[in-house]
Amino acid sequence: MSQFRICKPMKYASRVRILSSNRYFTSFGQCDPLISRSYQFSPASDVPNRPFSTGLINLVRCKLFSQSAKFTCGKALYVKPFSSAHNDDDKDDNGVCDTTMVESECEFDADVGKSVELADDGDYVNGNVVSYSLGVELQNGSNDVGLDTSGGYVHVASRDPIELYHELRNAEKRAKQTRPDWETMQEVFSYFGKSGWASNQALAIYIGLSFFPTAAQKFRKFFFEKSSAGIFQYVVMLGPSDAAVKFLFPIFVEYCLEEFPDEIKRFRGMVESADLTKPHTWFPFARAMKRKIIYHCGPTNSGKTYNALQRFMEAKKGIYCSPLRLLAMEVFDKVNALGIYCSLQTGQEKKYVPFSYHIACTVEMVSTDDLYDVAVIDEIQMMSDQCRGYAWTRALLGLKADEIHLCGDPSVLSIVQKICADTGDELHEHHYERFKPLVVEAKTLLGDLKNVRSGDCVVAFSRREIFEVKMAIEKHTNHRCCVIYGALPPETRRHQANLFNDQDNEFNVLVASDAVGMGLNLNIRRVVFYSLSKYNGDKIVPVPASQVKQIAGRAGRRGSRYPDGLTTTLQLEDLDYLIECLKQPFEEVKKVGLFPFFEQVELFAGQLPNVTFCQLLEKFGENCRLDGSYFLCRHDHIKKVANMLEKKVQGLSLEDRFNFSFAPVNIRDPKAMYHLLRFASAYSQNVPVNIAMGMPKGSARNDAELLDLETKHQVLSMYLWLSHHFKKETFPYVKKAETMATDIADLLGQSLIKANWKPETRQVRKPKPQQKDASQPGYERPRSLVKLYEKKKLEKSLPSKNTEKVAA
Numbered sequence: 001m002s003q004f005r006i007c008k009p010m011k012y013a014s015r016v017r018i019l020s021s022n023r024y025f026t027s028f029g030q031c032d033p034l035i036s037r038s039y040q041f042s043p044a045s046d047v048p049n050r051p052f053s054t055g056l057i058n059l060v061r062c063k064l065f066s067q068s069a070k071f072t073c074g075k076a077l078y079v080k081p082f083s084s085a086h087n088d089d090d091k092d093d094n095g096v097c098d099t100t101m102v103e104s105e106c107e108f109d110a111d112v113g114k115s116v117e118l119a120d121d122g123d124y125v126n127g128n129v130v131s132y133s134l135g136v137e138l139q140n141g142s143n144d145v146g147l148d149t150s151g152g153y154v155h156v157a158s159r160d161p162i163e164l165y166h167e168l169r170n171a172e173k174r175a176k177q178t179r180p181d182w183e184t185m186q187e188v189f190s191y192f193g194k195s196g197w198a199s200n201q202a203l204a205i206y207i208g209l210s211f212f213p214t215a216a217q218k219f220r221k222f223f224f225e226k227s228s229a230g231i232f233q234y235v236v237m238l239g240p241s242d243a244a245v246k247f248l249f250p251i252f253v254e255y256c257l258e259e260f261p262d263e264i265k266r267f268r269g270m271v272e273s274a275d276l277t278k279p280h281t282w283f284p285f286a287r288a289m290k291r292k293i294i295y296h297c298g299p300t301n302s303g304k305t306y307n308a309l310q311r312f313m314e315a316k317k318g319i320y321c322s323p324l325r326l327l328a329m330e331v332f333d334k335v336n337a338l339g340i341y342c343s344l345q346t347g348q349e350k351k352y353v354p355f356s357y358h359i360a361c362t363v364e365m366v367s368t369d370d371l372y373d374v375a376v377i378d379e380i381q382m383m384s385d386q387c388r389g390y391a392w393t394r395a396l397l398g399l400k401a402d403e404i405h406l407c408g409d410p411s412v413l414s415i416v417q418k419i420c421a422d423t424g425d426e427l428h429e430h431h432y433e434r435f436k437p438l439v440v441e442a443k444t445l446l447g448d449l450k451n452v453r454s455g456d457c458v459v460a461f462s463r464r465e466i467f468e469v470k471m472a473i474e475k476h477t478n479h480r481c482c483v484i485y486g487a488l489p490p491e492t493r494r495h496q497a498n499l500f501n502d503q504d505n506e507f508n509v510l511v512a513s514d515a516v517g518m519g520l521n522l523n524i525r526r527v528v529f530y531s532l533s534k535y536n537g538d539k540i541v542p543v544p545a546s547q548v549k550q551i552a553g554r555a556g557r558r559g560s561r562y563p564d565g566l567t568t569t570l571q572l573e574d575l576d577y578l579i580e581c582l583k584q585p586f587e588e589v590k591k592v593g594l595f596p597f598f599e600q601v602e603l604f605a606g607q608l609p610n611v612t613f614c615q616l617l618e619k620f621g622e623n624c625r626l627d628g629s630y631f632l633c634r635h636d637h638i639k640k641v642a643n644m645l646e647k648k649v650q651g652l653s654l655e656d657r658f659n660f661s662f663a664p665v666n667i668r669d670p671k672a673m674y675h676l677l678r679f680a681s682a683y684s685q686n687v688p689v690n691i692a693m694g695m696p697k698g699s700a701r702n703d704a705e706l707l708d709l710e711t712k713h714q715v716l717s718m719y720l721w722l723s724h725h726f727k728k729e730t731f732p733y734v735k736k737a738e739t740m741a742t743d744i745a746d747l748l749g750q751s752l753i754k755a756n757w758k759p760e761t762r763q764v765r766k767p768k769p770q771q772k773d774a775s776q777p778g779y780e781r782p783r784s785l786v787k788l789y790e791k792k793k794l795e796k797s798l799p800s801k802n803t804e805k806v807a808a
């Protein structure tokens with residue numbers, strides 16, 4: 001089975017820390033890497049051995065002795081007034097209610113039914129007040145609290161919990177208790193059941209959080225049924241306190257080990273199979289190498305990738321790992337053009353160049369099996385990406401290369417230093433500055449797109465805005481616009497970029513989304529932020545500073561027509577935010593992403609045989625364990641696809657479901673989801689998967705047709721992706737899909753050149769009544785959403801006058 005790579009949620013991390021930091025626990029020999037160093041498990045029975053070292057017991061004893069000392073002799077505990085409340089625990093073994101407790105308003109000796117006072121020497125004394133002492137001898141002559149070899153009494157707290165447990169287990173009948181004592185004991189157990197410490201510690205014997213309350217309740221029943229007077233009184237004396245929890249816990253452990261071996265085994269299996277700790281150990285071959293890591297650290301446009309690629313090209317065998325298909329294609333073209341044979345591998349395409357020893361690939365496609373002299377991992381700060389971060393982490397940890405060049409901003413430098421300390425790799429840092437500083441134009445465009453100039457890149461954060469801006473610029477100025485946004489195929493984006501870079505045409509302005517921030521060589525003179533807020537899938541938020549920097553940094557490129565970069569905003573109100581973002585130092589990343597490989601999910605599935613794949617992912621997320629430097633990547637997208645397939649496609653294996661769930665599909669596009677469902681259904685029936693999609697007749701004449709072209713290309717891209725991830729024979733129309741995809745990318749390019757229509761949205765939304773049509777004469781200045789956002793935030797943080805009035 002191949003290596004796993006993953007992590008765990010912090011709730012467990014904190015528990016692990018608690019356990020690991022308990023030196024009394026760690027003294028118990030063999031270390032269990034999953035939970036802590038505290039417990040040793042017997043491979044034969046697969047049930048944990050007793051976890052406690054005598055060190056812990058002694059600690060508890062010492063504490064309790066020191067606490068109980070104040071209760072000795074003259075100190076007394078008042079018996080609580082009788083309460084009529086009772087539950088099952090009032091009943092004797094035959095289910096009959098203990099009437100003695102109901103009849104009397106006060107105290108009961110276990111057998112005598114009288115109020116008692118326990119004296120130092122263990123004598124019983126009548127009365128309403130119970131004074132508890134260190135030693136007790138029961139009237140029946142049994143040594144309730146333990147008799148030491150010298151014949152003297154040993155305090156309950158000082159006794160071995162294993163011994164105590166066995167005594168309870170073997171007890172034939174319980175001692176009767178006074179009602180107040182009984183009530184106090186209920187409180188003690190209620191306290192125990194809610195104790196975070198106890199539930200944390202119970203994890204170490206694989207009593208899971210969800211099972212802990214059940215285990216605690218059963219233990220309570222057991223204790224009530226079996227407890228002798230001395231033990232009972234001792235716990236009552238401790239009352240609902242941490243001391244009581246710590247006294248009871250070792251007995252609870254003994255009880256659990258004997259009572260719940262199946263639950264323990266099941267939870268242990270689950271925890272072990274979802275262990276994502278120490279991901280660097282998952283790649284033993286890479287660990288056996290002494291790798292040299294070179295971190296090219298600096299802002300955009302500072303020559304990091306250029307220098308790393310020099311080493312890549314000099315190497316005998318090299319791999320370049322790209323964040324985007326587009327960038328992998330760029331490097332593939334560039335390197336081959338320079339006479340170095342280089343192949344290409346992305347999710348959608350494999351271009352093998354004969355005799356090549358170099359490969360340009362997307363980071364998800366990196367092979368950790370092959371050996372390389374030099375590897376380049378571009379945009380290494382993407383390790384912290386909430387969704388895709390795991391791919392960078394895996395590449396860094398797993399690549400078998402003598403020399404690995406990381407290119408990125410400084411945000412992940414410290415975490416890379418930490419990872420290198422774990423892996424034992426040698427880290428070298430090369431720091432860079434921008435070739436030319438980025439200059440902020442304070443004047444801004446004063447809210448008017450008529451002030452756009454040649455060489456400008458206007459950045460907007462939604463497809464709708466991009467087309468609105470393009471329309472407005474083309475309507476009110478003499479400029480023509482190219483557009484670049486995420487939903488466009490890489491070929492079309494490249495075509496648009498070339499059109500913009502080319503001096504000899506009328507396309508001299510670029511309107512783009514944040515997709516412009518990475519991977520394209522663009523001759524931008526000035527980056528203009530149309531807005532600095534965007535929809536994050538939930539609400540409109542200001543664009544994060546790191547992203548603003550990345551995008552603004554595209555202005556001015558060494559060797560281009562515009563080596564000096566400028567940036568500004570459309571709105572004067574947004575300028576401060578832009579300056580603030582540019583001034584902000586790179587925020588240090590504390591955690592990087594991980595995600596399980598199929599084999600790990602499969603192992604985990606073995607523990608939960610009757611759940612759906614989607615539930616399995618959820619459970620994995622809940623139970624997986626991570627070191628402090630890692631987080632589990634978001635997988636909502638995967639779950640959504642998994643859920644759809646679960647409901648509608650039968651006969652897929654777990655591995656098929658896993659792979660289908662990673663297919664690149666826009667989950668918000670019903671058409672694309674429909675095609676994925678169709679592909680999966682055909683695949684599950686083992687029949688050739690058809691493309692079954694007509695080729696558009698020509699370029700788009702309106703936005704609906706443009707959207708249709710985008711969807712069609714995405715579906716073809718998905719078909720190609722599936723053909724590379726599943727049995728080839730089931731996807732026999734790869735050539736056809738490639739041709740169609742190329743043709744559609746061309747049509748998209750043609751469509752964008754003439755696009756001058758009002759954009760549509762994929763989701764049907766009610767039109768806003770006051771919204772003016774941008775095609776109407778005149779030009780409406782867009783509002784600054786950042787300002788609005790900040791204003792709202794301020795309003796929220798300040799109590800309103802109305803609130804003050806109400807309060808007054």
Ligand SMILES: Nc1ncnc2c1ncn2[C@@H]1O[C@H](COP(=O)(O)OP(=O)(O)OP(=O)(O)O)[C@@H](O)[C@H]1O
Pocket residue numbers: 298299300301302303304305306307407519521557558559
């Ligand atoms: N030493 C050099 N000689 C010639 N051109 C260079 C040199 N260094 C960098 N360049 C050019 O400068 C531009 C920016 O370089 P590069 O892409 O390496 O920067 P970067 O820091 O990796 O930026 P980004 O993070 O935006 O990719 C590229 O067009 C590159 O070809």
